[in-house]
Amino acid sequence: MRHDLVIRVAGESGEGIITIGETIARIAAREGLSIVTFRTFPAEIKGGACMIQVRVSDGKISYHGEKIDFLVCLNQDALNENYGDLHELGALLCEAECDLPEEKSPRTVYRVPFERIAVREIGSRISKNIVVLGTLSQLLDIPVKSIEAFLAEKFAKKSKAILDHNIDALQRGIRFAREKLGGTSGFKYPSGKGDRRLLMTGNEAIALGAAGAGLKTFFGYPITPASEIMEWLAVHLPKMGGKVLQTEDEISAICAVAGASWAGAKAMTSTSGPGLSLMSETLGLLSMAEIPAVIVDSQRGGPSTGMPTKTEQSDLLLALYGSHGDSPRAVLAPTSVGDCFQLTGLAFDLAEKYQLPVIMLVDQALSARLETVDPELVKQPPAVTRLSVQPGADGGYVRYRLNESGISPVALPGTAGGEHMVTGMEHDELGNFACDEETHTAMTVKRYRKLQMIGNDPLTRGLSLHFGDEKAEIGIVTWGSTAGPAEDAVRLAASMGIAVQAIVPKILNPLPHEELKRFFARVKHIIVPELNFTGQLASLLRSTYRVPTISLTKIKGVPLEPSEIVDKIIEAQESLSVRSEKRYGRAG
Amino acid sequence: MEEQDKFCEYLSGVSPVWCPGCGNYGILSSLVEALGEIDLATKDIALISGIGCASRLPYFVKAYGFHGIHGRTLPIAQGVKVANPxxxxxAVAGDGDGLAIGGGHLPHLARNNTDLTYLMFNNAIYGMTKGQFSPTTALSSITKTTPFGLFGEPTHPTALAIVYGATFVARGFSVKKEQLKDLIIQGIHHRGFSFIEILTSCSSFNTTDMNVARIIKRLEPVPASHNVEDKVEALRLATDEEKIYHGIFQRVERPTLEDRLQEVEKAAKKNGARQFEALLGQFQ
Known part of the structure; x- marks a missing residue:
């Protein structure tokens, strides 16, 4: 039997809420447990409501959980905001003075005067979160030794006094739970038996994946929720001999990527929707001039400035088509933090091999979430390098040669005999401006053929997630981080006796046609859950495959919940029954 | 004749598309002569441009050429230099490319002191789109889009480069080929961001204010006594209402972007270079 526990800690930003969640996550990862977290960010720079939810499991999980088993609220606002998400059999740990809503069957409540313990007994308000951690760990039976060891590492660079101070706060929290709250709650933290796992955010996994893929130059402009990618690389990439430069805007960033990549360096930028909008002209240049580039878009609520700290999946069509003219690019969509690492490597491989831009679509929730990753997956892969030539001093080099392979070998600047032009204008094989119909047709076909080749490349085969029952008539197609709640929804539906199967393509351009066509042939209903208003993936599937879809959209700035998907599944199931009734007549 | 052959080595063989009488021919000739005189290997030259008449130049020169998009000459050039110092x-751009759509990049490359040479062809008009005003067109000019007279004051490219802190700032004139060649040579030799405004006349559209005869009348060399580290005096000369000074206005030494990035790498590696595996520790 799988053991899951969903914990949420809520309070005021700046109180160390996130530290509590991260400490629990870090300890669980070390014990080989699986972790998926979700956190919200206040719109304010300082203060404002924030929360972190941690789902711990001894099985495989891909979603942060819907109902909370154990809720921790450090003030009244946090309680008012989060109490509704507490499971009816869940428990609450809160600041002593909080008022609770009246209920017919009250849930277990633990009240602790955290503020008083921190301020009066310890004499420092900032220790409050460590007191909470102590009480929480005692109630959930988290091994104290692991927490102490973690704190010792965390404060290793600080003075012994600071560590002692924190251990004291931890112990006071534990003591209060033992003496006043009866020691343990009915909730138990799963016990780990597996090997230590790595714990990282989606943004960290992308940055690490890029470093592993041989990224040499990164150019970017700060933007929520993608900035951490650049910040991580700024610290670590130079250690590996790479360069990171913050530019004056996103246009400059992607143009520098174009220049650096043309000069031979693996190059990347990361941004969010507003930045991708600004970059779209240069995406066309990269397609036209056939220059490899990796662009990460961590989507947030849009359009325009939208909701910078909230999640959404509404840049799909921009990623697929954004730019004037016919401008091919590959689009990848990781579904988990592990994917963020692996698909970043793939993005570089595809960009280099096919000399085109590759966009990776993640979203705020995936960028910011901490998740455990199997260390076996986090290996530096052998990277693909660009097909290049040394033409020799006699010259005769043809940059855009129309050859059978479809990929024209590159002479990098600095190579003798390789002098050539690259250009955003339509050009002949030599790179000289040409606007006759034959050239434009031949070159457009050449550029688009690369997408077809990517679709047939073993690098992109078997990338989709499949889950559920292959015989099910109800199908789900989704993308990106919505894979997590979809997987839980399929499981939940199965427990209700409704068979569902799902496919989650991780490459959205080109789509895995054969795989999708086989899927569509197996199902009667196609539900497409995604986080945007217009149903962007649904419309892509309809126009590409001429299949009817049931679009399930959400634009609340937070991920879909499994129950919301299950509701749609039930609707589909009901219409299936109605249809069979029509066909076979009402029984009895 | 031998000299001539040497310069020809730097021509690609593609015929320029500029109008007869265009000042850009003179600039092209000064540029290839400068490249020849420095004796640069064509394989080591990267010529980056944006969109406009000036930006067609890379096609005509034997080098690695990148004809990018409108206004983005400098960011692309910076990427090239960072990747392969x-x-x-x-970098080549016109006054429209470099000061209208792309004007936002100039202060930042100047700040960074990216080691490249930026040739801004200033003909005070949009030639390629056939005669609309540019940021340097004179006040009250009648152009295709200002039939009742232009109401914006013209900007001064050289003055902007001076205040933005470009470490080498010069102004040349397409007709004074010998001097222009010399400025380009000095610009390329300068370690850091070299900005050269090149006055050039459009033979098709702007025949009034950026006119060769009118420029020559006002042309005056930067006084020999000018101290190239005196920013205030450089600015005064660059914005003089009567004279059009040509020559070097500003020249100072400062670490380049490449120097800074090397310092960063050195600091990051102070405990030794790291391989991929060494980065994993922080996630345990």
Whole structure:
């Protein structure tokens, strides 16, 4: 039997809420447990409501959980905001003075005067979160030794006094739970038996994946929720001999990527929707001039400035088509933090091999979430390098040669005999401006053929997630981080006796046609859950495959919940029954 | 004749598309002569441009050429230089490309002191789109889009480069080929961001204010006594209402972007270079 526990800690930003969640996550990862977290960010720079939810499991999980088993609220606002998400059999740990809503069957409540313990007994308000951690760990039976060891590492660079101070706060929290709250709650933290796992955010996994893929130059402009990618690389990439430069805007960033990549360096930028909008002209240049580039878009609520700290999946069509003219690019969509690492490597491989831009679509929730990753997956892969030539001093080099392979070998600047032009204008094989119909047709076909080749490349085969029952008539197609709640929804539906199967393509351009066509042939209903208003993936599937879809959209700035998907599944199931009734007549 | 052959080595063989009488021919000739005189290997030259008449130049020169998009000459050039500091990077843009749509990049490359040479062809008009005003067109000019007279004051490219802190700032004139060649040579030799405004006349559209005869009348060399580290005096000369000074206005030494990035790498590696595996520790 799988053991899951969903914990949420809520309070005021700046109180160390996130530290509590991260400490629990870090300890669980070390014990080989699986972790998926979700956190919200206040719109304010300082203060404002924030929360972190941690789902711990001894099985495989891909979603942060819907109902909370154990809720921790450090003030009244946090309680008012989060109490509704507490499971009816869940428990609450809160600041002593909080008022609770009246209920017919009250849930277990633990009240602790955290503020008083921190301020009066310890004499420092900032220790409050460590007191909470102590009480929480005692109630959930988290091994104290692991927490102490973690704190010792965390404060290793600080003075012994600071560590002692924190251990004291931890112990006071534990003591209060033992003496006043009866020691343990009915909730138990799963016990780990597996090997230590790595714990990282989606943004960290992308940055690490890029470093592993041989990224040499990164150019970017700060933007929520993608900035951490650049910040991580700024610290670590130079250690590996790479360069990171913050530019004056996103246009400059992607143009520098174009220049650096043309000069031979693996190059990347990361941004969010507003930045991708600004970059779209240069995406066309990269397609036209056939220059490899990796662009990460961590989507947030849009359009325009939208909701910078909230999640959404509404840049799909921009990623697929954004730019004037016919401008091919590959689009990848990781579904988990592990994917963020692996698909970043793939993005570089595809960009280099096919000399085109590759966009990776993640979203705020995936960028910011901490998740455990199997260390076996986090290996530096052998990277693909660009097909290049040394033409020799006699010259005769043809940059855009129309050859059978479809990929024209590159002479990098600095190579003798390789002098050539690259250009955003339509050009002949030599790179000289040409606007006759034959050239434009031949070159457009050449550029688009690369997408077809990517679709047939073993690098992109078997990338989709499949889950559920292959015989099910109800199908789900989704993308990106919505894979997590979809997987839980399929499981939940199965427990209700409704068979569902799902496919989650991780490459959205080109789509895995054969795989999708086989899927569509197996199902009667196609539900497409995604986080945007217009149903962007649904419309892509309809126009590409001429299949009817049931679009399930959400634009609340937070991920879909499994129950919301299950509701749609039930609707589909009901219409299936109605249809069979029509066909076979009402029984009895 | 032998000299002539040497310069021809730097021509690609593609015929320029500029109008007869265009000042850009003179600039092209000064540029290839400068490249020849420095004796740069064509494989080590990266010529980057944006969109406009000036930006067609890379097609005509034997080098690695990148004809990018409108206004983005400098960011692309910066990317090239960061990726491969061994290359000699020359960026080419017109006054529209470099000061209207792309004007936001100039202060930042100047700040960074990216080691490249930026040739801004200033003909005070949009030639390629056939005669609309540019940021340097004179006040009250009648152009296709200002039939009742232009109401914006013209900007001064050289003055902007001075205040933005470009470490080498010069102004040349397409007709004074010998001097222009010399400025380009000095610009390329300068370590850091070299900005050269090149006055050039459009033979098709702007025949009034950026006219060769009118420029020559006002042309005056930067006084020999000018101290190239005196920013205030450089600015005064660059914005003089009567004279059009030509020559070097500003020249100072400062670490380049490439120097800074090397310092960053050195600091990051102070405990030794790291391989991929060493980065994993922080996630345990």
């Amino acid at each position: 061994e290359l000699t990077v020359v």
